[in-house]
Amino acid sequence: MTPVTTFAGRKVALFGLGGSGLATVRALIAGGADVLAWDDSPESTGRARDQGVTVFDLNEADWSGFSALILAPGVPLTHPAPHWTVEKAREAGIPVIGDIELFAEERRALAPGAPFVAITGTNGKSTTTALIAHILASAGRDVQMGGNIGTAILSLAPPAPDRIHVIEMSSFQIDLTPSLDPSLGILLNITPDHLDRHGTLADYAAIKGRLVAGADRAIVGVDDDLSRAIADARTGPTVRIHVGTPQAGFDGLSARDGTVFDADGTPIVDLTGVGSLRGAHNWQNAAVAAACVRALGISDAELVAGLRSFPGLPHRMEEVARRGRVLFVNDSKATNADSTEKALTAFHDIHWILGGKAKEGGIVPLAPLFGRVAHAYLIGAASDAFAATLEGRVPYTACGTLAVATAKAAEAAAASEAAEPVVLLSPACASYDQFRSFEDRGDQFRNLVRALP
Template identity: 65%
Template sequence: MTPVTSFSGKAVALFGLGGSGLVTALALKAGGAHVVACDDNPAKMAEAQTKGVETGDLRSADWSRFSSLILSPGVPLTHPEPHWSAKLAQAAGVEIIGDIELFCRERAKIAPNAPFIAITGTNGKSTTTALIAHILREAGHDVQMGGNIGTAILSLKPPSERRIHVIECSSFQIDLAPSLAPSIGVLLNITPDHLDRHGTMEEYAAIKERLVAKAAKAILGADDALSRAIIARRPQANTIRVGLTDRDAGSVYAQGSRIIDNRDGRVIEVADLTGIGSLRGDHNAQNAAAAIAIALLSDVDAVAIQRALRSFPGLPHRMEEVARLGEALFINDSKATNADSTEKALASFDNILWILGGKAKDGGITPLKPYFPKVRKAYLIGAASDEFAAILEGAVPYSRTSTMEKAVEQAAHDAAAINAPSVVLLSPACASYDQYPNFEVRGDHFRTLVRALPGINPTRGA
């Protein structure tokens, strides 16, 4: 844990006692702060009390005693309207911050030169975060990984000049971290997302830009217009561009499966992604280019980088190889909750048996029509079945399987009948909330069903 000593002696309000919220309350208390915590879920309040955290109804609290409101990143700060706790804090003139900001202030107090790598982007940030941490660990560094990737930042060991923190940041977390100033900031890409929380695309992009605005060095994706606009505003001396399209001096780029270092005008091949299943696809080539740029800045040599790439296991639910059955490869891409994410998977394979559906997002799967010729058959599950069937009609054979069980059973049967290399791909292009509590549970269910098929050959650990 990282005790938040920078708030010692201060009274703070905290709203949101989920995983990161409870850790934050305990870290503040360990650092000497007086915390009054609250949650709309009474069970979360009771759990916090068993951990020794003081709880109370912040609706009736005296806000003049609080220096700050620590807000869970999942709680609305601005849109569609501020949460009631945020309104009370604003009315009292109390700052509203999150756990990333607490870490930043603690780092500034106890170890201002501690290596701190922060990663954001609409897509790919979890894979890039995990890959950076993996490469640096394999090179012998003391690495702490957390943030939006699933481990609360304040549950990690404290910042130190001999320890590297590799932290994934969502736009919600950046919005609550005004002093965010990593030693290296990574912004991979910006495409429409979370507009219900940020109001406009311009505001969403501006929040993403904050992660690199104060960074000592910045790694910036160069493959989308909004990111290129941010590049144009930054000093080029401390910026490295990454991706597929920009190959000029000052970049680390992917050319096919090869990653090329052209930071200073000398074109040097650093790594080759050929045969690395956990990093297939152009989108993962950009992720790898960003991670390799950081490895190069950290003086990791090319041999060590290549070795680490080949041992990288990838992340669950992100084009995860699950198993093989004959010539069919089963891929769990449950994290693909929108068309933009599913596009990456469809572009990476041929002869696809595609399981899709759930709670549809704006635009549905219409943007994916250019990839329909790669799909042998589609299996529709969940609430979007009627909408998606209308789009697929006449272009892709489909079956209304309704449930994951039926989809896996039919796709496996059809794959066996093809008698040629094929891919059974769960890439739903939808949220999971109609049938599952989250994409992780959806992906776990798919994996369990696949591994129960007769004759299956798992390709990852159980």
């Protein structure tokens, strides 16, 4: 835990009692703060009360006595409308901040030079965060990984000069961290996302850009216009990352054909055979990780060893089994077309399991990749709409359930004459029509594959 000593003796309001909210309450109390915590969910407040948290309805509180409102990242700050606690905080003239802001203030107070790596981007940030942490840990460094990837930042060990915090940050978390100042800020990419929470794409990009704007050093993927503009606006040290053959004069790291290259064109690492880092998007992740760990003093030999031993993340192009020539891949995290695109570009002769609760636009943007698909197996609520998109382009079977789809795809892939047919669960949909979460969907797929005859 990182006790929040910077609020010792002060009274704060906290709203949102999920996992990070409870961790924040404990860290504030450990640091000597007086915390009144609340949540709109009776289930959440009851769970917090059972854990010894002082629960108090903030509707009835005297807000003039609070020093700050600590807000959970899932609670609306601006769009579609500010949460009622945000309105009360503004009326009282107190700041609205999140748990990573508390960490940033604690770092400045305790160990201002402590390494703090913050990673954001629309896609790839979890894999990149885990990859950086893995390389550092493999090289024997003291690494603390958390934030949006799982462990709440205040549940991690406190900042220290020889301890590296590797923190994934969503746009929601950046928005609640006004003094964000990582020693190394990473921006992977920007595509439209969460516009219901940020209003416009320009606002969303501006929030993402704040992570690298306040960083001592930055690493920025420059393959989209918005990220490239953010890199151009920086005045501090910045390493650019490009996927493809760079133009003359490019002075960053590049990745193409499964190899990461130095600024002078020298190969750094060949990723061939690293199943957890397939596809151009993962080549970018590897190049970003290389630039990051090099900046932290990791040798190229340690970098290569860490990249080659990276196991990947569950539900993100996770290789769950091989049966003969057939590879089974769990990409349940792909809840929209943009995410599924990454998987489709990484394989050929794909037996594609897709469907669920569709996002806007469905799978229409994936049409240029349909030639990689041998057969599609449709499940869930989106089946009819996806069938209409696939009609005349890709043979498909309406399967209804994941169990039926997995069995049919496995049978067809086994009969394929391809060198490595792939059964790919990459739904391009939310999971909530048939599953509790994308994790539940991926776990069920993994179990179905393991149970195949």
